[in-house]
Amino acid sequence: MQIRADSGAARIGIEAIGLYVPRYYVPLRDLAVARGVDPDKYIKGLGQEEMAVPAPDEDVVTMGANAALEALADVDTASIDTLMFATESGIDQSKAAAIYVHHLLQLPKNCKSFEIKQACCGSTAALQMAMATVAQRPDRKVLIVAADVARYGLGTPGEPTQGAGAIAMVISNQPRVLALDAEWGAYTEDVMDFWRPNYLDEAVVDGKYSIKVYLKALTESWAQYVEESGRTFEQHDYFCYHLPFTRMAHKAHQHLSKWVGEVRPDNRRVQHSLVYNRRMGNSYTASLYVGLLSLLETAGADLTGQRVGLFSYGSGCMAAFFSGTVVPGYAAYVQKDRQAVQFDNRQRLTVEMYEAFYRHALPSDGRRYQTPAHETGVFRLSGVEGHKRLYECRAQSVHTRPLQPEVAIA
Numbered sequence: 001m002q003i004r005a006d007s008g009a010a011r012i013g014i015e016a017i018g019l020y021v022p023r024y025y026v027p028l029r030d031l032a033v034a035r036g037v038d039p040d041k042y043i044k045g046l047g048q049e050e051m052a053v054p055a056p057d058e059d060v061v062t063m064g065a066n067a068a069l070e071a072l073a074d075v076d077t078a079s080i081d082t083l084m085f086a087t088e089s090g091i092d093q094s095k096a097a098a099i100y101v102h103h104l105l106q107l108p109k110n111c112k113s114f115e116i117k118q119a120c121c122g123s124t125a126a127l128q129m130a131m132a133t134v135a136q137r138p139d140r141k142v143l144i145v146a147a148d149v150a151r152y153g154l155g156t157p158g159e160p161t162q163g164a165g166a167i168a169m170v171i172s173n174q175p176r177v178l179a180l181d182a183e184w185g186a187y188t189e190d191v192m193d194f195w196r197p198n199y200l201d202e203a204v205v206d207g208k209y210s211i212k213v214y215l216k217a218l219t220e221s222w223a224q225y226v227e228e229s230g231r232t233f234e235q236h237d238y239f240c241y242h243l244p245f246t247r248m249a250h251k252a253h254q255h256l257s258k259w260v261g262e263v264r265p266d267n268r269r270v271q272h273s274l275v276y277n278r279r280m281g282n283s284y285t286a287s288l289y290v291g292l293l294s295l296l297e298t299a300g301a302d303l304t305g306q307r308v309g310l311f312s313y314g315s316g317c318m319a320a321f322f323s324g325t326v327v328p329g330y331a332a333y334v335q336k337d338r339q340a341v342q343f344d345n346r347q348r349l350t351v352e353m354y355e356a357f358y359r360h361a362l363p364s365d366g367r368r369y370q371t372p373a374h375e376t377g378v379f380r381l382s383g384v385e386g387h388k389r390l391y392e393c394r395a396q397s398v399h400t401r402p403l404q405p406e407v408a409i410a
């Protein structure tokens, strides 16, 4: 599929981008010691140093709304035509997380709001749909929110690849960060590498197989992208790959480099995209775009005019390869001090505290329950009552009803 996105005035792309990272983390060295594993397996073998842990009063709605606050900081919310919420950690089988976010952000009544799912690739499906929306109605803007909690069983091989976070992006015909190219390659195959049946809180994963499918989907979607665009590997200055853990990007880059006949993969084209993921872990739908933001904010050089190749992989599986060019002036719309401001100020959890957060569950019998207050962003989940989630805005009251404190976790 081609959407004319890169020709002069008709450019479509990312006008604004925001990130939310939970305020708690566990060093993977501590987790390795607790699990009786050599820390180098997590740190060098998987390439992960820290894992973000959402507080009991956070979910994809609060994380997504908090990311959106940053993305919308200087965007007129009246211009938002559609809100697409991508997640595979949904909080309701019927009602979209987008509706809650629409309310928390007080978006216009005419703004369409819905949820999109295809594992980690849902955000990229939303991006392509957003481009089509803007191509059809250039006066409109689309807000994409991608939020997830990557959750595996305690003590399983997947545990060190957990994480959480959210990205929000405003897509319009006035890209200030990244102008997207028109050509996309896609790949779909019915495989069981990673999935989560409705009755489970943790993903089921065939880890080694998932890596194989990821790499196959990469070359398949790359091949179609090249056929459509005529671009060569060399015409891409940087690459951002979906990041379940950062070593996966090295495997992917090595695989693609070999595929195109490069003798040795140049890891400088990948390394800046890994900085944030290494400190927050997998965030499923948000992960690729966390990598993009990491590249833009930590490269330490002016990336204006540089073409970035992006690979999105969603288990099950659907994948997409696409690209974009960094827009002049982008530096004013990203935060180069984010590590110091957002990452370095998080609270370190012991493994016992992380396990208590992990085990916290909302009551499922409809009784009233107030979630204990932890460090969160502006929005938090204040409780549940009558099977309804209640959210509050710490800066101003948006959706809060007074609740009696009932249960507190350790």
Ligand code: CAA
Pocket (backbone or CB within 6 Å): 038, 040, 041, 042, 044, 045, 046, 120, 157, 158, 159, 160, 161, 194, 205, 206, 207, 208, 210, 211, 214, 242, 243, 244, 245, 248, 282, 284, 313, 314, 315
């Ligand atoms: N020092 C240094 N390195 C070490 C080491 C040590 N002491 N011990 C092991 N390693 C290395 C291993 O050699 C291996 O590296 P290579 O892959 O280069 O060989 C690496 O550390 C991991 O070791 P294992 O392969 O033995 O690890 P594992 O089998 O216990 O688990 C995993 C790894 C399969 C990725 C597991 O964490 C998992 O299932 N994760 C969830 C699934 C996942 O992330 N899949 C990725 C593709 S699917 C996707 O991308 C979608 C998504 O978001 C989930």
